[in-house]
Amino acid sequence: MLAIGDELLSGRTKDRNIGHLADIMTAIGIDLKEVRIVPDEEDRIVEALNAIRGTYDYVFTSGGIGPTHDDITADAIAKAFGVPCEHDEKALKLLADNYAGRGIEFTESRKRMARMPRGSIHIDNPVSVAPGFVIGNVYVMAGVPSIFQAMLDNVVPTLRTGKKLMSRMVICPFGEGVIGAPLRAIQEAHPDTIIGSYPRYEEGKFSTELVVRGRDEEKLAAATAAVEQMVERLKAQAAA
């Protein structure tokens, strides 16, 4: 994912789209492998996009497709693909009709929202009309979270998804320092699962959430059972 926006890097806006995309990808069985956050600067967007779009099956971007002068994503994506960026006829009509129906002027700024790299296909925007677009394997969506989420909902059914990644959680009252060694042994014994441990530090106490992920139901169950047995064993030792 490429999250575009000066406001993300200044701290003015706290991103919510990355976490949302991560959740969705996990649910549909696509591995999110990298995220980059870059400024509203054409060179930086072009550089990042061209570094990643050949490496991954899909690239999702957020931000920079609004009507103001700092919304340069469409131009940058076009440059990265080496195609012209132009006003899309269908998008112009869609927006023109929408503004006419609301008695609002279709300003030059608003027309910017119809700019897309040549060859783009629309991503519908049921929230605020101005479409996102997909070109090649790059899905370009809004930065406003409600609009990003709505656009992504329209994208998801079109993706080639893998088998869903399932996960089980085991709560552990011990800190990672205690479980580290036995957990490593379990991970090594169950290589088709991804076992993570996530520390909690609350009110001076350490505890751990253990998450076991896998695509195969049986292997997942076996690894989870091993983890649960480990926790029980440690509890028994602590009580003894």
Next chain:
Amino acid sequence: MLAIGDELLSGRTKDRNIGHLADIMTAIGIDLKEVRIVPDEEDRIVEALNAIRGTYDYVFTSGGIGPTHDDITADAIAKAFGVPCEHDEKALKLLADNYAGRGIEFTESRKRMARMPRGSIHIDNPVSVAPGFVIGNVYVMAGVPSIFQAMLDNVVPTLRTGKKLMSRMVICPFGEGVIGAPLRAIQEAHPDTIIGSYPRYEEGKFSTELVVRGRDEEKLAAATAAVEQMVERLKAQAAA
């Protein structure tokens, strides 16, 4: 910034460190120019680190310096720098004393938290003792937000900071479609400021927060005044 962690990419954990670092950097006058989120995979960490550490003055990392098998950041950073990763004597003693004082076993897992690339300097951790470390221009800190923030507090006074970037905000009841053109004109007239517009979409209405940033107080004031006059002019036109 390099945020390291499978849980960030799966969506299981919603990152808070990136936004915090962004706020702090803005406050002290350092421009955060790029963020990458990568998995707990050595190759990916090494690749990302070596791609960015020569480009920027500072790199801050979060995650992967705990005691479990998936905490591989120290080893990865060492590999990126081409130095050995070893148990740091001072860190071992610090941790040993801490566990002894609490009557807790200093397990092999816990000892992992003393592993650092050769040549590292400690970053103090007043929350949970196990230090972060800095090597070259790379500051390696914890993923748990309270610990990341405390470590960063200890790092900030040591950084070469620029003049503080100041900002002013102007609320605008109009959507970006209306203000786009006049705002662009203001930006062009005030090149030593960074003007951003951030749409709000609430209850079917568009409004905009306009932010004017700059390092020079006078130039900032001039640009802000221009933006305020623009908003007043638009309000007057809407009322007429």
